[in-house]
Amino acid sequence: MDDLKPDTDPTDGHHREHAHVAASSMASPDKPIFDPEDWKLSPFEANLCAETRQLAQSKFANRAPGIDRDARFPTENYVDLHNQDLMGICIPKSLGGRGADLKAYMLAAAEIGRYCGATALTFNMHVSSCLWTGFLADTLEMDSATRAEHEHKRQTHYKRILKNGAIYAQPFSEGGDAAAGKVAFSTTARVTNGGWIINGKKIFASLSGHANYYGVLCTELDGPDAKPSRANTMYIAIDSTAKGVSVEGEWDPLGMRGTVSRTLIFKDVFVSSEEQLMPRGVYFNAAKRWPHMFMTLTPSYMGIAQAAYDFTIRYLRGEQPGTPPVKRRMYATKQLAVAQMKIMLEQTKSIWFQAISEARPNPSKDALLRAWAAQYSVMENSNEIAQLAVRTCGGQAMLRSLQLERLYRDSRCGALMLPWTAELCTDMLGKGILYEAGESDDG
């Protein structure tokens, strides 16, 4: 595996492709979503995107229909991700990973979303555990004892990922207000000798039954009279094989079927204090100071938007594999539709690119408003572009033998992802625009 350094010599040129890509025997590789020269990507970003695109186009795309049809976890894609050293994409370089920051990861993940939305979305849950503990944690202030504790504990997790291809999930939804960030998580971590006893339930837990560890957000309770508080949110890895862990319920949803987001139950699960993903108090602080982290759910849908657009162009030009070579591009209505789709795609790419480029701790109010607008735009526009694609291509294009109907179903799920659902984004935007911090209309 070649070493992909963020600080690659800039004289390498933006178009230098990773060795894997150069050696590819793929007939017609797709163009990047973000052309490295046009969007001024660093060589590191461009190479990483080329690598994920090549892998996803050559391997994941063919598997995606079966994964969707059977609503099964894309296990073989994770074997490929591990073999290609991508499981540690966001593990710091100094600790053996690829060292991608938030932006580089988001760009590379969007390329995966183009070919298999469910793989990109589940990969995001895994990668988040490394982003929170790696890139993000490294930008936060910690006293030296806390930093040393974090440094020691995160290496345990990183070794599992890098050596064994361990998969981490990110279950935080509980069906109440906690996942929206309004109240404390009702999953509890009661302090005991050497660790915690975990009790609770997580709904829509993607990768359930397939992850090796569940990176659970829960509320620490120290002592019999302790009251739940969001400030005591803990981020703890629970071994999927631990006593008291079970997976419940059916999984037969509209879209993103390969995520296998079933219900997780924790019943008196003992977890050692070594399994902390972040030291006490750090997650709560990080979530407040790094709001852009919640945008990590968007790359899958950015990729889907691009895929629906690409499909439409190929189809209207009579070049879509699996369909007769009939051209439909000469009709004015088709031209108008693809123009509309292109406008929406470019608007979406632009606001998303700006938001991920300016992501930082304690963003300005304007940058935060833009992040919500970007999240909303990606999640809603990917579905809008997919539905325009179905209408424009017509009946033959929505058969299950082609990927458009899957893109259409998958794209509908983006706006539902807490904590930044499309509704909550508009809610926060409206209030944020009209009120400054501390303002109210009372009295």
Ligand SMILES: Cc1cc2nc3c(=O)[nH]c(=O)nc-3n(C[C@H](O)[C@H](O)[C@H](O)COP(=O)(O)OP(=O)(O)OC[C@H]3O[C@@H](n4cnc5c(N)ncnc54)[C@H](O)[C@@H]3O)c2cc1C
């Ligand atoms: C494919 C898929 C994969 C997922 N994977 C994961 C995962 O890996 N981990 C995970 O933790 N979750 C995951 N989720 C869950 C997701 O983030 C939401 O928690 C889930 O969709 C909420 O469903 P619900 O019907 O319980 O929402 P509800 O809580 O009933 O909310 C319904 C809607 O009401 C609005 N709403 C909710 N709370 C408030 C509020 N306080 N104020 C105003 N409006 C509000 C929101 O717009 C929300 O969409 C996944 C969801 C999907 C669809």
